[in-house]
Amino acid sequence: MPEQSPFDLAEGDPFGPHNLPYGVFSTADAPDRRRLGVRYGDSVLDLSALPSALPAAIHPHAELLAAPTLNPLLAAGRPVWRQIRAAVHSAVTDPAHRDEVAPLFHPLDGVTLHLPFEVADYVDFYASEHHATNVGRIFRPNDAALTPNWKHLPIGYHGRAGTVVVTGTPVVRPRGQRKAPAGEAPTFGPSLRLDIEAEVGFVVGAPSTLHEPVGLGAFRDHVFGVCLLNDWSARDIQAWEYVPLGPFLGKSFATSVSAWITPLDALDEARTAPPARDFPLLPYLDDAGAEPGGIDIRIEVRVNGETVSRPPFSTMYWTAAQQLAHMTVNGASLRTGDLFASGTVSGPDPDQLGCLLELTQGKGPYLQDGDEVTLTAWAPGPEGARIGLGEVTGRILPTG
Missing domain, CATH: 3.90.850.10 (Fumarylacetoacetase-like, C-terminal domain)
Structure with missing residues (x-):
């Protein structure tokens, strides 16, 4: 039986394209490297790698997405939040991007999740x-x-x-x-x-x-x-x-x-x-x-x-x-x-x-x-x- 594509979500999945929440994760092969990710169904999309896959849409924000915590992205302000959200939405929904984006997914049950931001107050x-x-x-x-x-x-x-x-x-x-x-x-x-x-x-x-x-x-x-x-x-x-x-x-x-x-x-x-x-x-x-x-x-x-x-x-x-x-x-x-x-x-x-x-x-x-x-x-x-x-x-x- 072929492996299910991360793009194909179960009907009614609450972590679909209208949601796209942000977090920080690491993988077993690089446990000390924390990366920004977006949850999509039961997968995590590696945001740090997205500028390379979709340079035209998101490359200006590559430095923000390469950070080990959400704080630089948080500080960037609402116009940037909306631009990145739109680019992520396109990455997971536009069939034209599937070949470039598919390798950037990690199974949710195969990553370690961390505190997503440094708490100030x-x-x-x-x-x-x-x-x-x-x-x-x-x-x-x-x-x-x-x-x-x-x-x-x-x-x-x-x-x-x-x-x-x-x-x-x-x-x-x-x-x-x-x-x-x-x-x-x-x-x-x-x-x-x-x-x-x-x-x-x-x-x-x-x-x-x-x-x-x-x-x-x-x-x-x-x-x-x-x-x-x-x-x-x-x-x-x-x-x-x-x-x-x-x-x-x-x-x-x-x-x-x-x-x-x-x-x-x-x-x-x-x-x-x-x-x-x-x-x-x-x-x-x-x-x-x-x-x-x-x-x-x-x-x-x-x-x-x-x-x-x-x-x-x-x-x-x-x-x-x-x-x-x-x-x-x-x-x-x-x-x-x-x-x-x-x-x-x-x-x-x-x-x-x-x-x-x-x-x-x-x-x-x-x-x-x-x-x-x-x-x-x-x-x-x-x-x-x-x-x-x-x-x-x-x-x-x-x-x-």
């Missing part, structure tokens, strides 16, 4: 009203579920860029201080309430200038693409340390991201209006009349192979454009490789909750050593296609 938001309300009821049962500021600004915290890891990286159970409600003093040891947070991450490409805020209308000029993200959380450590300041050691031990960054342009068909606002927004956050800022991404959460939740990203109260505007309104600058995340994605229904804290009403069980968590997702694309987001998987290892 990491910010995590708290943008789901359903999640924030559920958590408020669990942590503050005698007070209002939402704090007074929640519907006036996107709340977030500045995380730790150095502990962002690529899918497949094991997660070692963190240690820290935790205090039982009835305990007289804190104890120290491995977290007993290790949790997940199903999120969507946004990767910044073009930087901005210090003291110059990035408005809602400039979102596409700065954000390159989207990835799935699991912000692992030690709830017992978090509960003891987060008053009066925000998350710290309960969050900073690991954040897992996909190996594939889906370009923002691939999600145009998935654009949707965010939920109705309850209060007038200040001008820098007011997106009335702007391009729909929500994105219809359907996430699935599996623990040890069993689906436990299907959170809908379309229900998020604050959009990524509003988060970016708020993150820079004080004059903070963006750097190439900045990563900001949506916060836990939760919907209104019991099977749409994005973390174990919500799914169990705070009672557990939480993650045990050896448990494996996998996030997958897709979004509607053109012509009825599905746009797949690269999965995020992590297995819990015991404290060393």
Whole structure:
């Protein structure tokens, strides 16, 4: 039986020509050589070799594509992103290019995938009203579920860029201080309430200038693409340390991201209006009349192979454009490789909750050593296609 061509995709493959996500890979014969690639079905197209195969279309960008990380491409800006995306689309769809491009494919199961970009800064938001309300009821049962500021600004915290890891990286159970409600003093040891947070991450490409805020209308000029993200959380450590300041050691031990960054342009068909606002927004956050800022991404959460939740990203109260505007309104600058995340994605229904804290009403069980968590997702694309987001998987290892 003849070997299937990498150009011939299965019907409905979510990594078809409308998607074309970017990543970084290496091969067994050159394990130390990291190359840029684009996923196409179950294959990886070697972008570093594409300028030689299609010199007229993509040669001006050969230096960007020869880099061992996405950062130079991210920094090049939207006009270049679009030119390269168009050239890649032509490479995989135009029959005239098949002979030149076919040798540039590698089977996906034969390569090693790496963290696709060098993370500059990491910010995590708290943008789901359903999640924030559920958590408020669990942590503050005698007070209002939402704090007074929640519907006036996107709340977030500045995380730790150095502990962002690529899918497949094991997660070692963190240690820290935790205090039982009835305990007289804190104890120290491995977290007993290790949790997940199903999120969507946004990767910044073009930087901005210090003291110059990035408005809602400039979102596409700065954000390159989207990835799935699991912000692992030690709830017992978090509960003891987060008053009066925000998350710290309960969050900073690991954040897992996909190996594939889906370009923002691939999600145009998935654009949707965010939920109705309850209060007038200040001008820098007011997106009335702007391009729909929500994105219809359907996430699935599996623990040890069993689906436990299907959170809908379309229900998020604050959009990524509003988060970016708020993150820079004080004059903070963006750097190439900045990563900001949506916060836990939760919907209104019991099977749409994005973390174990919500799914169990705070009672557990939480993650045990050896448990494996996998996030997958897709979004509607053109012509009825599905746009797949690269999965995020992590297995819990015991404290060393």
